Amino acid sequence: MDESGMNRYFEAAARADQWHREYREQMKQCRFDTIATHGIYSMQEALDFNQGAIIEPVYMSTSQAFRDSDEMEAALGYKIPTWCYSRIANPTIYYLEGVLALLEGYGSEVETSCIATSSGMSAIQSAVDAFLVIDPKNPGAPMNFVATTQVYGGTYQQFSMRKDLEHGIEWRKVVHSTDLSEWESLIDENTRFLYGEMPSNPCLSFFDLARVAALAHKYGIPLIIDSTVATPALLRPIQHGADIVIQSVTKSLATSGFGISGAVISRRNLVSKIDNPEMKADFANYLKLLPNRDNGPNISPMNAVLALNDIRTIRMRMDHMSRSTMKVAQFLSQHKNVERVEYLGLSNHPLHDLASEYLYLVDAEYDEQYGAPVNRYGHLMSFLVRGDAGQTRDVFDAFTRIWRATDLGRIKSVATIPAISTHSQQGEEGRKLAGIPSNLIRLCIGVEHPDDIIKDLDQALSVLDGKKLKVTSPEFSAGGSSSARMGINQMLKY
Numbered sequence: 001m002d003e004s005g006m007n008r009y010f011e012a013a014a015r016a017d018q019w020h021r022e023y024r025e026q027m028k029q030c031r032f033d034t035i036a037t038h039g040i041y042s043m044q045e046a047l048d049f050n051q052g053a054i055i056e057p058v059y060m061s062t063s064q065a066f067r068d069s070d071e072m073e074a075a076l077g078y079k080i081p082t083w084c085y086s087r088i089a090n091p092t093i094y095y096l097e098g099v100l101a102l103l104e105g106y107g108s109e110v111e112t113s114c115i116a117t118s119s120g121m122s123a124i125q126s127a128v129d130a131f132l133v134i135d136p137k138n139p140g141a142p143m144n145f146v147a148t149t150q151v152y153g154g155t156y157q158q159f160s161m162r163k164d165l166e167h168g169i170e171w172r173k174v175v176h177s178t179d180l181s182e183w184e185s186l187i188d189e190n191t192r193f194l195y196g197e198m199p200s201n202p203c204l205s206f207f208d209l210a211r212v213a214a215l216a217h218k219y220g221i222p223l224i225i226d227s228t229v230a231t232p233a234l235l236r237p238i239q240h241g242a243d244i245v246i247q248s249v250t251k252s253l254a255t256s257g258f259g260i261s262g263a264v265i266s267r268r269n270l271v272s273k274i275d276n277p278e279m280k281a282d283f284a285n286y287l288k289l290l291p292n293r294d295n296g297p298n299i300s301p302m303n304a305v306l307a308l309n310d311i312r313t314i315r316m317r318m319d320h321m322s323r324s325t326m327k328v329a330q331f332l333s334q335h336k337n338v339e340r341v342e343y344l345g346l347s348n349h350p351l352h353d354l355a356s357e358y359l360y361l362v363d364a365e366y367d368e369q370y371g372a373p374v375n376r377y378g379h380l381m382s383f384l385v386r387g388d389a390g391q392t393r394d395v396f397d398a399f400t401r402i403w404r405a406t407d408l409g410r411i412k413s414v415a416t417i418p419a420i421s422t423h424s425q426q427g428e429e430g431r432k433l434a435g436i437p438s439n440l441i442r443l444c445i446g447v448e449h450p451d452d453i454i455k456d457l458d459q460a461l462s463v464l465d466g467k468k469l470k471v472t473s474p475e476f477s478a479g480g481s482s483s484a485r486m487g488i489n490q491m492l493k494y
């Protein structure tokens, strides 16, 4: 190939690469909040390339034009900075990936990179599929992976149905994730990776991350951690030895609830027995430029900018919401109509001490308010109603301030009954393995004043004492009317 015409692009690209490296290094010296706010979008880039826009612009264009055929050839060969086509890359998406990579790597010397995906589920699929490939040296070998059973219901389905049942890739289930010998007993020469969700949704299971990472590396395989519930404001698994982090960006990272999105963040030079140097050198970037280019599960620019805007305040939100959740958890743990509360922040929780070794509010020691490290345990909790499945529904149906929705991470408090929603598809047996009874309500606390949430919980739980709740609904909506509700008030349960 005659590259002479492309040389001027290569040379400019090398200079630009140096500039961006130095800029990223400068940003890495900043505190977490500064990185979350600015990411890798510089004033110089704004002035020279984006009409001075102080907020990262949204590039809705499907594709990029090239100055000439040389630039096009160099770009399509990934030899110069390029975005080409928005299925592969896009400038807005690039800024989201840049900030997430820096935040997950914060506080460590590890170099990280990120690919943003259309959902948390596509992040999981993109990450695990890269390891579930035929080994050319042993093409007939069966494949397996070792993963905790206490995972989000969608993950459970992806692993049990899509991987295990439909593709014959064995999911070896870790039921007691704090038992290192259980993890180890499931690993053999055909194990491709270890996988865990921590804290888990909805039961907040937790394990010794550093020890599980060391175990994975002893066998030459990577550890993948779904850290959605913690967010990088409370836990950065790569710092503790994990190789790959999954984020459902949909959740606490993008609290506003405007779009579905996900991310895979990886350390450079990860461990794997798969003979693919490019993949191991820069996993997230490899996913972005090769498998995800061909499979197409990446994020849209609009969802990327919506997530970016929320991420700027992640630390303060996680602090505030964690403190409110602690207050709610303490209230519920004293309530006579509550059997048990699952919240890692409660000192009587069996995993409290272990979780306290890992879950810290980032940079609390540089915060005037604290001046020292402080534990924060997130805004997801669950509680078991003292009653059966029907009574649990009665309590749930009586919420007025807390929204009934199969969601978490929202700015508004939301609740669900996992057994009939997020974890219904895995069936009774699957729920038993994951420890999800039918009287469990999952609660994710927003930024409301916690006293108002406590009031709502108290009145809902009073239904079990025979209290009747009266909720009415207007027949016309004041903000854009429809008469659809006329005459149906009498059908409302309360």
Ligand SMILES: Cc1ncc(COP(=O)(O)O)c(C=O)c1O
Residues within 6 Å of the ligand: 119, 120, 121, 122, 152, 154, 155, 197, 201, 226, 228, 229, 247, 248, 249, 250, 251, 260, 261, 262, 408
């Ligand atoms: C821990 C966890 N991981 C992954 C997902 C999937 O994320 P998404 O809904 O963005 O696909 C969820 C969704 O609830 C989750 O709770």
